[in-house]
Amino acid sequence: MKPNTLYHHASFSWLQIMPLTTSLITFIDAAVYHSNTLWLFTKSDFMTTMIPISLFAIVAAPLTSLRNLPHLVFxxxxxxxxxxxxxxxxxxEDETNKPDRPLPAGRITLHTAVLLRWTLMPMCWALSLAYSKEVMFSSMALSVFTGMYNELGGSGSHFVFRYALNGLGFAAFEAGTALVAKEDKTFLDSAGWLTIFLSGSIFATTIYAQHFCDVVGDSLLNRDTIPLRFGSISRTVLLCGVVAWSIGLSYIWKLDL
Structure with a gap:
């Protein structure tokens, strides 16, 4: 075969490969971009939700096999x-308080975000049913509380009702995660349910701590929060509440004081 013929075949093969390489790079770039968008939806809640509830499930279940750890986290x-x-x-509100989130940052349109929200709901149920009916019930309860809070106006209601919804939602997160952490994913004992009840109650009565840094956005939305309604005294009440819960839990669990 002549040298120019070899060059022709090599060039032809490279020209065939280039579109495939370009498509692969484009696919990887898109996958990284959209994965980062999903991450940004949850980024700000890792310290307030992911870590504490994961640790809660590990202790409350309790976690007896490390193979369940990635399941509960996911x-x-x-x-x-x-x-x-x-x-x-x-x-x-996010444009004022959290401009790096996907919607205010322009990474996703409102229409697409709403579509994603309603697509994720049955996906969550299906994922949960793969573990047990009890896990699915926790997922469905969380969906109900989510809809009540966001789509049905609970987030803009009186702070007592809104904080109660927050506590119920947090408890649903904990129940599902604790069940996934167990070997028997159909059962939690009475101590486990008591722990979830107490944890949800603590969350409902202390969640307004996060509203101290959101007063600007909350005031623009006319949202009824304890920091906006009661001002600086709410900081003192929060401190007293944490102390009261600490003492109360010590008695409930019969700890030495």
Whole structure:
């Protein structure tokens, strides 16, 4: 074969490969971009939701096999993504308080975010049913509380009702995650349910701590929060509440004081 013929064949092969390479790079770039968008939906809640609820499930279940650890973490994150896509469709507040989130940052349109929110709900149920009916019931309960809070106006209601919804939603997160952490994913004992009840109650009565840094956005939305309603005294009440819960839990669990 002549040298120019070899060159012709090599060039022809490279020209065939180039579109495939370009398509692969484009696909990888898109996958990285959209994965980062999903991450940004949940980024701000890792310290307030992912870590504490994961640790809660490990202790409350309790976790007896490390093979369940990635399952509980993924179940929790996937449901947090579902909740946050619902919560963050009210992007007006995020433009003021959290401009790096996907909607105010322009990474996703409101229409697409709403579509993602409603697509994730049955996906969460299907994922949960793969573990047990009891896990699916926790997922469905979380979906109900999410809808009540975001789509049915609970987030703009009186602070007592809104904080109660927050506590119920948090408890649903904990119940599902704790069940996934167990070997028997159909059962939690009475101590486990008591722990979930107490944890949800603590969350409902202390969640307003996060509203101290959101007063600007909350005031623009005319949202009824304890920091806006009661001002600086709410900081003192929060401190007293934490102390009271600490003492109360010590008695409930019969700890030495």
């Amino acid at each position: 179940w929790l994150w996937f449901h947090l993504l579902h909740f946050n896509t619902s919560d963050q469709t009210a992007s007006f």
